[in-house]
Amino acid sequence: MTAPEWNALDALNAAGFPVGSFTAEQCEVFGRLSTAEVDMLVDLKARLDAVEPEVQAHGAVAGAALF
């Protein structure tokens, strides 16, 4: 029995990303993501989901990263 082949889009879809609304270009790019990359995205999305309405209400003053 072999392990199922990795499919990044399936993994993103299972995590609740709106894969069905991705453009063809997005599907091509995101389809190349590794498990490590998808894991980081899924973790960030999980932390976002609980508080998303706050983001939408105050987004005009968001941003804070400095380099």
Add this chain to the structure above:
Amino acid sequence: MSIPNPTVTGGGAGTGHGTALRMTLQLAAPAVRRAAVHLWRPQGLRRRYLAYLLAMHEVIRASVPLMELAAAGCDRPAAGDPVRGDPARGDPVRGDPVGGDPLGGAAVGGAAVGGDPVRGDPVRAPLRAYLAEHIPEERDHDDWLLADLVAAGGAADRPGRPPGPLAARLVGPQYYWIAHWHPVCLLGYIGALEGNPPSPLLADHLAAATGLCGAAFRTLRHHAQVDAGHSQAVFDLLDRLPLTAPQQRAVRVSGLHTMSALTDLFDQLGAIT
């Protein structure tokens, strides 16, 4: 969760690796924005802004040293790089920063010449040129943050304390990736940070909400004005670079890790009441 369809400058031109990085980082951007919005909520904002300045000083003090390390790394193989074979002969290449992939993907591409990862890597010269051009733009911003801190009523000697683990988690991996794999990894870090700059409205909003003087927001205002252009320069460079598949993946991992660590740092600051 809505995923923006990015308006991509230069999309389809060149290699498109910058476009791909930008699109990938945009998948993670809502989490960073959420953390920043929580950080900037009105109640207790003055205390959090002072803590933010200290935390950003811990981060930004590493910007120029990282760029200098990456520039130097463009001229030498990664430290501890194992002995490699000669791909021109079809030998296997182990731990090769050009062709190998320590991040879990298949080793695709790579152009080591006679086993020399520097001479055979077309990424290094344009990367070095980019860094040489942009290092002066980032110099002394850590001193600006200290001046902002003093203007905000903070103690100028506070940066003498040991940097926190979240700042180290944000910055530290870049030293590892540059030293032990490839300096191009830094572009993921720069793209993530400069791609999530302060809003142009933020400094005025914070000044009104905290009552602090305008001098306390010099660094925020500067980055709100210039970082969009700086991030565009990073993505444009990546759109021109002939990255191997492992290099593309390494840059994306660097960028996504930065988004994750940045979210953690903002969440910690946002927890200050």
